[in-house]
Structure formats: structure tokens, C-alpha cells
Amino acid sequence: MKAPKAIITGATSGIGTGYVNSLAKKGWNLIITGRRIARLNKLKKEITQKYHVNVIAIPADFTCDEDIKLLLETIDYEDQIDLLINNAGFGQNKNFFENSIEEQQKMLKVHITATSKLIHHVVPKMILNQEGAIINVSSLSAFLPASNSYYYSASKAFLVSFSESLHIDLAGKNIKVQVLCPGFTQTEFHSRQGLGEAKSWLARKILWRSVDQVVNKSLKSLGRKRIICIPGFVNQCIYHILNIMPKRYYYYLASNRSNLVNPQNQKTVEAEVIASHTH
Ligand SMILES: NC(=O)c1ccc[n+]([C@@H]2O[C@H](COP(=O)([O-])OP(=O)(O)OC[C@H]3O[C@@H](n4cnc5c(N)ncnc54)[C@H](OP(=O)(O)O)[C@@H]3O)[C@@H](O)[C@H]2O)c1
Incomplete structure (x- = not known):
């Protein structure tokens, strides 16, 4: 029997490397991407030697249209893709008005454009093969809009909604969809x-998860009833509380939190807005 094949973006560290290890251990052949070429090649070598699977490593910066095009062209040679994991992503801990629009829009290219292009390219192959699965890595931040994450929260919220539409469309075609929302x-x-x-032991213990915990939860839950996968009991509680909490309380808490974390925040934002309107 042919070994299953997965594409994993953002494979060079963190959750992406976690998926790589977990799937290679089970005998999957892999196509992996990331910008850090040395890391990508080292991972390919390690995985190939340890698990004797086929690994294709494709360096790609998703803010660059040409790199995405090359990745899609490589995928064209594959007649079978069983799992697509859109994991590449990054955060920017800056307020919308403190950061250039050009810099922030790079996030849309990585989180939204690259993800939707890959899905658009790979799903027809899955439909032909009458099976497949897609995991889109979003974030708990999708449900937590905040002062320092306009684009991050909004682009991760896009992935939640987009994945739900995909599920509605593809469930009848034997293609599983999951949107992973780690804290x-x-x-x-x-x-x-x-x-x-987090500095406090308690916060780390309660709120932080390891890569293995997140990846195991994701792979175990794939194909189950819940499309939105939230690893960790406390994170699930936060999600459910947010669902029932009146929005005005959330806005109050979120704006106080951002002023507590950075008391200069409000002043900086006001100054930036005034400056941008007077130039
Ligand atoms: N860690 C958390 O607390 C957390 C929480 C919620 C959601 N997430 C999400 O989980 C996903 C994985 O993040 P992580 O926590 O594993 O962080 P990480 O260790 O920084 O990994 C991010 C991955 O994305 C790739 N990447 C970043 N920018 C890219 C670009 N312009 N083009 C192509 N690839 C790019 C990186 O590879 P290169 O640098 O080699 O390109 C890296 O492999 C992200 O989507 C993130 O938003 C993380």
C-alpha cells in the first residue's frame, strides 16, 4: 500500500516541526516548507534517516508571490496529497497605528493568501482521490481581538470562518477539515x-501547552465532530466564556488589559492618530 503524503507549512520550528515528527513516525511521506533553509534541510536529513520516509523540502517565503507559485508548481507533480497542514504564521506585538501598513499586510499574505492558494490547489486532488484532510492553524486570538493584534486576531478569525465554510462544502466529499486554535x-x-x-509557574502550568500536547490533540481530533479544535481545558473554558459574555464586558476588559500591560498605549495611539491626520 502507498504511504500517505502530507504538506506541512512552517515546518522549521514549533508546532510545524511537531507535526513533522508525529507524522513521519507513523510512516507518512512529507512536503515541508519554511524560510530558514539550513533548518529545513537539517530537519529533512534527520527525519529521512530516523524514519525512512520521503521528504521534499521547499524553501518558501509566503510574503513572496513567486515562492508560493514555485511551491504550487511542485505540488502539481504530486497525484496524491492526503493531508494539508497550513501552519506557517507569525505575530507582531505592535499596535496598528505604531506599525506600517506594508509590514502588517505581510501577515495577510502568510495567514490568508498562502493558505487559501494552497487549499484551492490541493482540494481538487483530494476530490479526485475521494478523500483527504486539511488542518488550518488559527489561534485562540481569533476570538480575542486586542489592541496589539489587529491583523493577527482578524486574520486568524478569517481562518476559523473560512475553515467552517470548507467543512460545510467538503464534508460530503470525505474531506475532513479542522481549524486548530491553540492558546x-x-x-x-x-x-x-x-x-x-509567563514568569509565574502557575500561569505556565495552567495556560501554556507543549508542542506535543497541541499536535497530539489536533491529530487525535481530526475527523471528529468538532471542527474548531482548542487544546487545553482552560483554553476551552476561555472560548466558551467568550461565547456567552456580552461584548461590552469583553471590550471593557480588553481595553483595561491593554492599558495595564502598556499604560503608554492609549497615549501613543492618540498621538499617532493625530499625527497621521495633520500631515
Ligand atoms: N506559539 C503560540 O503560542 C501560538 C498560539 C496560537 C497560534 N499559534 C500559531 O501556530 C502557528 C505556528 O507557530 P509556532 O508557535 O510554531 O511558532 P514558530 O516556532 O515561530 O513557527 C512559525 C513557523 O512559520 C514559518 N513562517 C513564519 N513566517 C513565514 C513566512 N513569511 N513565510 C513562510 N513561512 C513562515 C516559520 O518558518 P521560517 O521562519 O523558517 O520561515 C516557522 O516554521 C502559527 O500560525 C501561529 O500563529 C501559535
Whole structure:
């Protein structure tokens, strides 16, 4: 029997590498992507030697249209893709008015454009093969709009809604869809934004998950009834509370939190808005 094949974007660290290890261990052949070429090739070598699976490594920066095009062309040579994991992503811990529009729109290219192009390209193959699965990695932030994550929360919310539409369309065609919404996960995601992990042991224990916990929950839940997959009991409670909490309370809490975290925030935003309207 032919080994199943998966595409994993953002494979060079964190949750992406977690998926790579977990699937390779089960004998899956893989197509992996990321910008850091040395890491990508090292991972390919390690996985190939350890699990004797076929790995194709394709360096790609998803803010670059040409790179996405090359990735799609490589996929054209594949007649069978069983699982597509759209995991590549990043955060920007800056307020909308403190960051250039051009910089912020790169996030839309990675989270939205690359993801939807890959899905558009791969699903017809799955339909032909009469089976397949898609995991889109969103975030708990999709349900938590905040002052320092306009584009992050909005683009992750897009992925939730988009995945639900996909599920409605593809469930009858034997194609499983999951949108994974992790909370804090121990990866390079926060340090790359200049942020640290929670200092208190209790916060780390209650709120933070390991990559293995997140990836295991995702792969175990794929194909079950719930399309939105939220690893961690506390994160699930937060999600359910948000669903029933009147929005005005959420806005009050979120604006106070952002002013507490950064008391300069309100002043900076006001100053930026005034400056942009007077120039
Ligand atoms: N860690 C958390 O607390 C957390 C919580 C909720 C959701 N998430 C989501 O989980 C996903 C994985 O993040 P992670 O936590 O594993 O962080 P990570 O270790 O920083 O991994 C992010 C991955 O995305 C790739 N990537 C980033 N920008 C890219 C670009 N322009 N083009 C192509 N690939 C790019 C990175 O590869 P290169 O740098 O090599 O390109 C890397 O492999 C992200 O979508 C993130 O939003 C994370």
C-alpha cells in the first residue's frame, strides 16, 4: 500500500516541526516548507534517516508571490496529497497605528493568501482521490481581538470562518477539515516578537501547552465532530466564556488589559492618530 503524503507549512520550528515528527513516525511521506533553509534541510536529513520516509523540502517565503507559485508548481507533480497542514504564521506585538501598513499586510499574505492558494490547489486532488484532510492553524486570538493584534486576531478569525465554510462544502466529499486554535504554546513564536513566556509557574502550568500536547490533540481530533479544535481545558473554558459574555464586558476588559500591560498605549495611539491626520 502507498504511504500517505502530507504538506506541512512552517515546518522549521514549533508546532510545524511537531507535526513533522508525529507524522513521519507513523510512516507518512512529507512536503515541508519554511524560510530558514539550513533548518529545513537539517530537519529533512534527520527525519529521512530516523524514519525512512520521503521528504521534499521547499524553501518558501509566503510574503513572496513567486515562492508560493514555485511551491504550487511542485505540488502539481504530486497525484496524491492526503493531508494539508497550513501552519506557517507569525505575530507582531505592535499596535496598528505604531506599525506600517506594508509590514502588517505581510501577515495577510502568510495567514490568508498562502493558505487559501494552497487549499484551492490541493482540494481538487483530494476530490479526485475521494478523500483527504486539511488542518488550518488559527489561534485562540481569533476570538480575542486586542489592541496589539489587529491583523493577527482578524486574520486568524478569517481562518476559523473560512475553515467552517470548507467543512460545510467538503464534508460530503470525505474531506475532513479542522481549524486548530491553540492558546499559549511553547515555541519560538513569542521570543521572535521579543516577548517572554509567563514568569509565574502557575500561569505556565495552567495556560501554556507543549508542542506535543497541541499536535497530539489536533491529530487525535481530526475527523471528529468538532471542527474548531482548542487544546487545553482552560483554553476551552476561555472560548466558551467568550461565547456567552456580552461584548461590552469583553471590550471593557480588553481595553483595561491593554492599558495595564502598556499604560503608554492609549497615549501613543492618540498621538499617532493625530499625527497621521495633520500631515
Ligand atoms: N506559539 C503560540 O503560542 C501560538 C498560539 C496560537 C497560534 N499559534 C500559531 O501556530 C502557528 C505556528 O507557530 P509556532 O508557535 O510554531 O511558532 P514558530 O516556532 O515561530 O513557527 C512559525 C513557523 O512559520 C514559518 N513562517 C513564519 N513566517 C513565514 C513566512 N513569511 N513565510 C513562510 N513561512 C513562515 C516559520 O518558518 P521560517 O521562519 O523558517 O520561515 C516557522 O516554521 C502559527 O500560525 C501561529 O500563529 C501559535
